[in-house]
Amino acid sequence: MPARLKAVSVRLAQAVPVIFGVIVISFLLTRALPGDPAVQFAGPAATAESIEEVRRALGLDKSLPEQFLLYLGQLARGDLGQSVSTGQPVLSELAARLPASLELTLFALILSCAVAIPLGVLAATRPGSLVDQLCRILVTAGVSLPTFFTGVVLIYVFYYLLGIAPSPLGRLDFIYLDPPHVTGFFLIDAALDGDAETWFAALKQLILPGLTLALFTLAPIARMTRAAMLSALSADYIRTARAAGLDRNKILYGYAFRNALLPVVTTLGMVFSFTLGANVLVEKVFAWPGIGSYAVEALVVSDYAAVQGFVLAMALLFVLLNLVIDLAYSAIDPRFGTSAR
Amino acid sequence: MTTTRRTFLKTGAALTAMPFIHTLPAMAAGRDTLVAVTAQTINSLDLHRTGTNRASYAVAINCYDRLVTFGTKEAPGGGLSYDYSTIEPELAESWEISEDGLTLTFTLKDALFQDGSPVTAEDVKWSFDRAVSVGGFPTTQMKAGGLERPDQFEARDAKTFVVKLDRPSKLSLPDLAVPVPFIINSKLALEHATAEDPWAMEYLHKNTIGSGAFKVIRWDAGQQVVYERFDGWAGGPLPAVSRVIMREVPSASTQRALIERGDVQVAFGIPDKDAAELAEKMTVYSTPIENCINCLCMNTNFEPFQDPNVRKAVAYAVPYEAIFQAAAYGRGAPTWGGTAEIEDTAWPRKSPYDTDLDKAKDLMAASGFPEGFSTTLSISTDLSSWMEPAALLIQEAVAKIGIETQIEKIPGANWRTASLVEKKLPFHLENFGGWLNTPDYYFFWAYQKDHLFNSSNYYNEEVERLTDETLHMAMDDPDYAPKIKRMFEIVFEDLPRVPLWQPALNTAVNGAAGYEFWFHRQLDIRTLSPAGA
Structure with a gap:
């Protein structure tokens, strides 16, 4: 354990220069945007004078180095600044929106893993069979259907036509109130609060957007599972195990699957990151107050603080994610010693 | 916002029964609550704040009063519209314009702020001073009516407010009916003002302290604004609904599904395409926007x-x-x-x-x-x-x-x-x-x-x-x-x-009546009522 702990802290220390780089680059890139926030936020009727007033109010009349130092000072105090376009502190907005996105993404990934991994394993053990064909169809459909399309179709069928899904109005219908904030994950918070009514309401809101994203993420996971299982099953050690007359399940799950898991976990990490970034469209369709739409809107109106806060939060998240994936590697395959890296 | 989970559930009689119903069908919403959807997002409860977006003007309109407002007329293309040519009282009971057109004298109604204190000419002066002093858009809009400096405004006595103009202008009186010169409870605001923030911008950003028909009891940034009626409103006839939920739904197709199902009663500012198609199924008001090309x-x-x-x-x-x-x-x-x-x-x-x-x-x-x-x-x-x-x-x-x-x-x-x-x-x-x-x-x-x-x-x-x-x-x-x-x-x-x-501003209604078009292109919820009421 101490070795692992040391490896974790070394990894975290290595992340510090990366994060600093991200801070500098996000600061410079936002300033390089051609849009002028003072113009954007000067309101429907503006004069050169009122635009200057807004520029002063936003602190953008100062020189770049000065602005950067102020920004660093803010960061040191744990303040990510104030978003002009939403009128809220960036930190509180991220704290509210990141869990919303994470809850949706994780829910979708669990859903898609629950389908994709067994499907991939079955397809690999019976290549060319019906299950294999089904897997192929699902994978093709998942890749070729854009998420906003799937989302709109699901709303049309399950909400509009059948009326069995709740109104696609974000994380909770307006008749419910947010559960007391602990983690920001409504399912967890409502469970902690012992509020079954809200828990079910939150779950229901999750199902359609979750399905939409799950369909989208199904493809890479199922395909990777199938391919990894196929190559594992044709490996020498499986032939040896079979020759030794080991139990079929032991071979399949004890040896082949465990070895096939490594590439699947890698894919999972990648899928997680692009899903979190790419679910803007799903968020729009389901009025989900997530982080993707926040970032895109902030970028469009040149809302510097919000964009920088988003980039920083994402950088931190990915440092953590990579760490978790590496730890998962070493748990799956002991040959991946953590001390070496 | 001081509304806690429990008080919120306790307040709306129509809402307390709701948590046991899965969705809120149009009729079950009660004749007391209306739900409206819009693609726009509100970023402040204070119009005077730097960076406040258009959607937020709705808060200034519904939660605050101005001295005067515009009348109502039939809109081209159906429904009602504000009428630029008639100015009507809101907080002012009457007004006089001097012979030379340079002095406007307003007599205030006996109105109350939402905290129960009376509206005085001092409050009007403070609010006008604020609008011309904070800079940016509010100050620019005030200038359009010749209102530029605090010394133009005078609270003669508790009920008399005087505006002095540098030159007579036909735009001055109408400019007092736009959303910008809204009247704030200055005593309450000053309690929250600081040396760096003399105009209580931070407090008004998150609180509505006016004398208007509604107050915001809940604002979930990026999601919804919940308005509740102020029963002591003196600015006009009491609204028919006690609660309006303004929900933000960015996707036009989702808005359409919601209004067609009747789960929401108003879809405000929908795209022309959806307006044209929905018009076959329900009432859609497409009002050509005045003075816009x-x-x-x-x-x-x-x-x-x-x-x-x-x-x-x-x-x-x-x-x-x-x-x-x-x-x-x-x-x-x-x-x-x-x-x-x-x-x-x-x-x-x-x-x-x-x-x-x-x-x-x-x-x-x-x-x-x-x-x-x-x-x-x-x-x-x-x-x-x-x-x-x-x-x-x-x-x-x-x-x-x-x-x-x-x-x-x-x-x-x-x-x-x-x-x-x-x-x-x-x-x-x-x-x-x-x-x-x-x-x-x-x-x-x-x-x-x-x-x-x-x-x-x-x-x-x-x-x-x-x-x-x-x-x-x-x-x-x-x-x-x-x-x-x-x-x-x-x-x-x-x-x-x-x-x-x-261009037109399109609004679809399904189970609501009383929609009125306004030049500011925001939803005025004060005239809305459940359909048939």
């Missing part, structure tokens, strides 16, 4: 567009009807094919141009560019729902007269910077709309040199002079109409902006 602009800083024949050729080449159908789905009002003779001062009005390719070709041949030229046609991605189809049709049409165009899409803040501030786009679309509904006010912003919406860099000495002369002149002045007609003539001849059509 979607225009094709030609920048006079670019050489080919300095040639009057080129500008006219473009105006004759534009396929107006096709654009109106493809980009606006026929919602709004046409602004082409008018008579050459200008007989009245109506604005927006039909320009004397119509699609006539032969004429366009002749004009091109007579211009300095008989071989044509190439340029870029710029549009905003934020407004692409109408700009993109319009631009494609224009691109195709002007190609026939030898003008090769490339369409350039510019996102968000870049658009405003490039088109309105730097004014560097040679050929582009633009859609200014003036709050104050007079032609001279439109000319002030869109045709006068260096003003924000004059994205064509247009300059004409006579237009400058006539606009300055008419801007504050009474509309019944015998000189007014001739001058305005002359201004129309000049800009239709010079054509820095080719009017395409007057």
